Amino acid sequence: MKGTIVNCLKELMKNKYGKEKWEQSLEDAGIKGDTVFLASSDVPDSAVMKVVQAACKNLNLSVSQLGDAFGDYWVNVYSQKMYRHYYLKHKTAKDFLMDMDNVHKIMTKSMKNAQPPRFTYEWKNDGTLIMHYNSRRSLVDFLAGLAKGVGKYYHENLKVVKLGSARIQVTFP
Ligand code: HEM
Structure with a gap:
């Protein structure tokens, strides 16, 4: 990684x-x-x-608690230094999360040996998104924490639930 x-x-x-x-x-x-x-x-x-x-x-x-701390820090502090433009491009947590597969694909294209996580999106209903996590790493707890961090960044009270090792469910307010 x-x-x-x-x-x-x-x-x-x-x-x-x-x-x-x-x-x-x-x-x-x-x-x-x-x-x-x-x-x-x-x-x-x-x-x-x-x-x-x-x-x-x-x-x-727990890994889940560390994932939450990591997600908050990555989104709201660390990545703001170098990757702020990705956040400014979007106005809502939903739009930002929906762009994450593309962002990981595009931004790692020129990085030798990168194996970014990939995401597919499934709408359970109007306000409920299931994000499928495709990675050989087992960092679904970090994925959940990162999604919560995105909610905090856009001041949206998202509900994020881990559904096993390869999916999270995000409910938008
Ligand atoms: C602009 C913001 C972001 C950038 C620039 C970014 C970029 C990256 C990069 C470069 C890696 C390492 C990939 C590799 O080693 O091959 C990575 C890993 C990861 N990213 Fe992001 N990321 C961003 C936001 C997010 C968000 C919001 C999520 C989830 C909602 C996410 C989920 C993950 C996960 C789970 C990993 C760990 C590697 C894995 O599980 O395979 N990232 N990201």
Whole structure:
């Protein structure tokens, strides 16, 4: 997975929980403390999963709680620095989420070795969207957290529910 995801987790943990928790999690995952995670660098998926597990243990959070913290930070802080234009392009959480498959496809096109998650969309009824998550990683908890972060960004009270390991349900107000 691209280093940008780990870098965001690092920033979140250092800022919100203290740098010791981050350093301990890296050590537990068997990653050298001075490793630099560039946006373009490739971090093996297994290493990312180990850091996530270690972070949950050290912060005493479930994967779902860490996914929520990550999603909020990625959407409302981290990605605002480099990817603000994607947010400004849309006026509602629905329009933004509906563009996410396209954004992941297009923006990673020129990144060597990128394997972005892909999404398909199914409307259960007028206000209820099922987002199907197609990825070989098991980060549906992060997907749910990211969708909640999008709701917060657009000041919409979304209801996000995880439906197993490859789907989330988003209800718009
Ligand atoms: C403008 C905002 C966003 C940008 C630029 C972006 C970009 C990226 C990039 C570059 C990766 C790494 C891909 C790779 O390593 O091959 C990634 C991973 C991911 N993105 Fe986004 N993303 C954005 C917003 C979102 C949102 C809002 C969601 C969900 C609603 C989402 C869901 C995910 C997930 C779950 C992953 C983890 C990798 C996986 O599960 O396969 N992203 N994103």
